[in-house]
Amino acid sequence: xxxxxxxxxxxxxxxxxxxxPDAAGGTGNGIVATTPADGWVISPPSALxxxxxxxxxxTADATGDTFTVTAGDRYPAxxxxxxxLALVLAASxxxxxxxxxxxxxxxxxxxxxxxxxxxxxxxxxxxxKAP
Numbered sequence: 001x002x003x004x005x006x007x008x009x010x011x012x013x014x015x016x017x018x019x020x021p022d023a024a025g026g027t028g029n030g031i032v033a034t035t036p037a038d039g040w041v042i043s044p045p046s047a048l049x050x051x052x053x054x055x056x057x058x059t060a061d062a063t064g065d066t067f068t069v070t071a072g073d074r075y076p077a078x079x080x081x082x083x084x085l086a087l088v089l090a091a092s093x094x095x096x097x098x099x100x101x102x103x104x105x106x107x108x109x110x111x112x113x114x115x116x117x118x119x120x121x122x123x124x125x126x127x128x129k130a131p
Contacts, residue, residue: 003041003112008054008124010045020123039068039114042124049109053127054099060089061119068114069099073107080104089120 011017044050058067069085071077079102089095104111113122 002038003114004039006040006042006122006124008042008045008126010048010126011128013128013130017125039112040122042111042113042122044109045126048126050099050101050105050111050126052098052101053129054101054111055125055127056097056099056113057094057123057125058087058089058097059094059121059123060091061117062091063117063119064091064093065089065115065117065120067120067122069097069104070106070112070114072101072103072105072111076102076107077105078102 009018009020042054042056044054056069058065065088067087067089069087071083072080074080079100082103085104087095087097099111101111106112111124115122
């Protein structure tokens with residue numbers, strides 16, 4: 001599988017985020033990529049590990065798309081037996097989803113998402129811990 005690497009944007013409490021692109025083709029902060037129909041491999045922010053603070057923004061082009069979050073490897077994905085998660089987006093749709101790492105975390109610490117349409121985009125956001 002040929003995946004596109006995505007760097008996760010770490011948000012900061014009470015601070016405006018970086019300028020995030022709105023749709024496919026953006027490259028701001030290396031967090032958005034147009035799928036090559038094989039998907040993305042999402043890495044956590046530097047020096048952090050994924051937990052339940054990961055949010056994905058999924059954007060489909062005018063034809064819509066189905067995004068699939070790939071079930072994780074056992075260990076560390078304790079709930080990998082629940083399988084993949086398919087998320088269907090209508091044409092020109094943008095949706096957000098919180099990712100359960102205990103289901104989707106790969107043994108190398110990443111999350112893998114694939115798509116069926118080459119016109120889709122993904123943005124990965126990581127929420128800060130409460131101060």
